[in-house]
Amino acid sequence: MKFNKIIFPALACTLMLGSCDDNKMEWGTPDGHGEISESEMPLALKEKIANYDYIKAYAAQYTPNLIVGLGLGTDEYIGNADYKAIADANFQMFTTGNAMKHQTVVQSDGTLKLTTVDAFLEAVPTDIQIYGHNFIWHTQQNQNYLKSLIAPQMNIESDSNVANILTGDASDFNNGTSGGWSSWGDNKEEQTIENGIGEDGTACMALKNKGDNAGAAYTAQCGYTFDTYLQANKEYIIKFKAKSSSNAGKLQFQYQNGTNYGSQGGYNTFDIGSTWNTYEYEFITTYEDVNRIILNFGEVGGTYYIDDIEFGLKIDDTMTNILAGDNSDFEGGTKGSWGSWGNSSSTNVSAKEEGYKSDYCVVLVNPSDGDDYYAAQFAYTFNEPLAVGETYIIQFYAKSTINSSGVQFASQNSNDYSGEGYHAFTLSTDWTLCEYEYTCTKENIDRILINFGKNAATFHVDNIKFGLKKEPQTKAVTRSTTITYIPKTAQEKKTVLLNAMESWIKGMAEHVGDRIKDWDVINEPITDNCQWRGIDGAFGGTDSEGKADIAPTEDAVNGLNLNWSNETGNGHFYWGYYLGKEYATKAFEYARQYCAQGSRLFVNEYNLETNPNKLAALIEFVKYIDQNNSTGAAIVDGIGTQMHVTASGITKEQIDAMFKTLAATGKLIRVTELDVALGTTTPSAEQLAAQSDVYQMIFESYKENIPEAQQSGITIWTLSDNPDEHQYWLKDQSPNLFDANYARKHAYKGVCDGIAGKDISEGFTGTDWEKVYE
Incomplete structure (x- = not known):
């Protein structure tokens, strides 16, 4: 018999004071029982919760295949030391709330801004895994950028x-x-x-x-x-x-x-x-x-x-720039059609924010002094030769790491290397506008060069323009403008969007490399009425944040209305509307191609525990991807179920049924965004107990119904009830394991007991109360 179950204090210790030694307690004993030892004294719930080990310690002990994760905000994690300490101590995997989403990372020109991602990766201990969230969604996409790609010419x-x-x-x-x-x-x-x-x-x-x-x-x-x-x-x-x-x-x-x-x-x-x-x-x-x-x-x-x-x-009034559109401002992150050679030199696109009043420029590195400027050359070759007798203008901005060093403009025949138009520019460490007028006098001049081989230095060059000189206006004219629009065809839209999808997935996946091995590739692809979202007119229902899905107007389809469905400020963009079902297969093909070897690729969805028809539609969605991708094999590794549930609105029967159905797919199964709402910020003790029971029930059902080989894990969605974590999601709620002050709640015990499959606190003794006050 466990005596601490039957012995009751005659005088309760408040537990909120510094020590029970300051509040002498008198204890009653059952008839026939001898002297009571301190170890037999019962612990209050608050004492029990305080004596639990960290969550991930129990996960490692009892469920080595079940990775317990946390969905968190990167700002809180990086900027709040207490928040970070609790997260690091308790969880084995982190999922960022918004930091890795398309709308956050992809800029208006398609480049990726990964400053926050890098800071997060640097802050997370290497023994904690990271779940990539997410590549493709119907919201929180950089809609302005994506719509600009399909806009009419x-x-x-x-x-x-x-x-x-x-x-x-x-x-x-x-x-x-x-x-x-x-x-x-x-x-x-x-x-x-x-x-x-x-x-x-x-x-x-x-x-x-x-x-x-x-x-x-x-x-x-x-x-x-x-x-x-x-x-x-x-x-x-x-x-x-x-x-x-x-x-x-x-x-x-x-x-x-x-x-x-x-x-x-x-x-x-x-x-x-x-x-x-x-x-x-x-x-x-x-x-x-x-x-x-x-x-x-x-x-x-x-x-x-x-x-x-x-x-x-x-509009440039001095010349007709024939380099326009070929990335000679290097803002696309590449050198375009420019090439280089000579003197063991190198050329690369700069780091971001190093350009002339722009993000990027080209960096020309000449490692040693040469005999002349042409010892190292940066060149652009045209498809057609320049016109003999015409005057051209070369214009660019440049600077050097060494004052009084220089570069030289020249033109050339790319076959016999004969040249003309030589003109040197002396540079300093500040940006300098380099401009020169050149009249072509030789046949078959089809190349222009910026020679940089004379001085050992590093040169930054940006905004290169070259073209026929315009004749200056000699009299005042009435200016007029006519604008016409040519809509892109469906195939043109498809091509440019697939390129954008590939560039986004490739850029993110290759940037993080081996640090992330689990990826949410497609998020929330099925509507509440069980259709593929964005395809065949399926735009109904709401997303997981309660935002209405809005069908595009005809102008939006043609790319004429860039405000389409942006009223919510949530960046809605339906990839499937323009790409059809291929959007799903392509997303997984790109993820498999560019994510680190051995990565596990997931589809993620919500309301599966309460909507069996939606669950069935999602499984069919996964089957389609597995059967129609270009690899010729199953490509979806896992299915994620979010599980945003309420303590009073979910049953064990619903949870068991969902997990059994998911397990039957043979895929890895992960609970990706688990929280249990109570409908209030000031829950009663009874509500907190009910919340704990639901958390425990979900962990136990997962272990019971998902075979160990398919157990990917369970992620709790956000750390605490602090209002800073609930400005947008479950506002005025208390759904988490820690309260607004980061103290453990009853639900903490429920999760730990669910992992262990037993009431861990039954092993505690009366002396363990002291740990609360250490």
């Missing part, structure tokens, strides 16, 4: 130096509307369209402030918000005609993100007189998410008349 016919993206009333207001310009601010009085007031006698826009309250420019603002972001590190021009009711009028230009009002910059103030004049300003933004331009009119009281607004990328 835009043809601009213009004699302006602005590739104007403001059309119709957004530019000239001639149809009597503002064309999308809107205004606001404490100092704004009105915004109107005035017929017959424009410089050419047509309509213009009039912005009036309150005059008496004139002060900061931003107190009255008029802005235009675009459907997609501006291109970072590119030259833009804002140009417009304006006049003011005041000779001392002022308008200020700026840009920003139109949703969160961040990424602000480009400030430039124009002095606006009482007669019509044309105003122009060039700028470069390094931000990735600018989508609004603003004219601030609050500084000087009056009415401002504005017309013929042009805004867009700057």
Whole structure:
């Protein structure tokens, strides 16, 4: 008989004080029982929970095949030492909440920003595994980038130096509307369209402030918000005609993100007189998410008349750049068609943020002084020779690690190596604009070179332009712009999206290498009504965060509406809508090709424990991938079930049935996102006990119904009930194993007992209470 089950204190110790020695306890004993030893005294629940070992110690002891993981936020893990210590001590695998998702990592140009991922990998102890989450989802994708890939080709016919993206009333207001310009601010009085007031006698826009309250420019603002972001590190021009009711009028230009009002910059103030004049300003933004331009009119009281607004990328007026589109700004992360040779030199694309006002440039390394510049050469060969008698311009930015060193421009016949047009540029350690006009005099000149072999140095070169010189305009002209759109075909969209998918999976997988061996390749592919999400009109239901799935409009399908389904701010993009069922097979093929050897590839889904039909549809989805991929063999290693459950809404029968069905697939089975909600942030003791029972039941059912060879493990979704972890997911809930102050809850005991298959605390003795206060 275990006496600590039948002996009861006559006077309870509060447990919350420093020691029971300070609160003498009197104990009653059963008839016939001798003196009671301290080891026979019972422990309170709080004492029992405190005496449990770390979770992963029990997992290693009782379930070596069952890896117990934690879903966590990288910011909390990296920035909170207490959080990290608890996570490291208790769990064998980590899954990042958002840090590895497409929308977080893929930038507007398709490059990968992996700073946070690298910091996380550096912080995680090497004996803790990492689960890759995730490659392909229908949400939290960089929608603006993906939609830009399938957008129609835009043809601009213009004699302006602005590739104007403001059309119709957004530019000239001639149809009597503002064309999308809107205004606001404490100092704004009105915004109107005035017929017959424009410089050419047509309509213009009039912005009036309150005059008496004139002060900061931003107190009255008029802005235009675009459907997609501006291109970072590119030259833009804002140009417009304006006049003011005041000779001392002022308008200020700026840009920003139109949703969160961040990424602000480009400030430039124009002095606006009482007669019509044309105003122009060039700028470069390094931000990735600018989508609004603003004219601030609050500084000087009056009415401002504005017309013929042009805004867009700057068109080079000096030359027709024939290198455009071949990555001669190196922002694609490659050298394009440029090649190099000579003097044991090397050329590579730079690290990010080393370019001239941009991310990337090319780095030319000459290891030793040469006899002349041509000892090391960086060259571009054209398909057709230059035209004899025509004048060309070469332009680029460059700098050197050594002051007064230099590079040389030359042109050449690539067959016999005869050349001409030699011109040297002296460089310093600061970026220098190198520009030279060259007239072709020889036949079959089809190569240009930047020779860098004379001085032992490292040269950075960026934004190379080369083309026919344009004749300068000798008289004022009326500029006009015509924009036409050519939609991409379904096959063109498919090709470019598959390339983007491959680039994303390859880039992430190769970057992390062997550090990650388990991958969530496709997340939530089945709708609640059991269809393939994004295929055959299946967009219904909600995702795991409760966000509505929105079907694309016809404009979205054609790539004309980049705002499609972005109202939720959740980056919805349905790969299957454009790629069909092939999106699933290709995702796994790319993952198998680029992930580390021996990696295990998973499909992940939610609500499988409560929706048997959805579970059956998911299994068919897995079968399709296994039977239709190009490897000729089964390619899906495992199935993940999220299991976001409630303590009062789930039964053992449901859990057992799901695990038995999953086990029958023969795949690895993993619980990927387990939490047990209680519907409150202040649960009662009874609710906490019920939560513990559900956690324990799920662990026991998993062990009972999933054969050991198929046990991949169970991941608890987030560490604690702290509000910082529940700003978006299960807000105002208490679903985790640790409370808001990172103290163990009753559920901690339930998980440990579920792992061990018994009540571990039955082995504790009365003396173990002291461990609570050590």
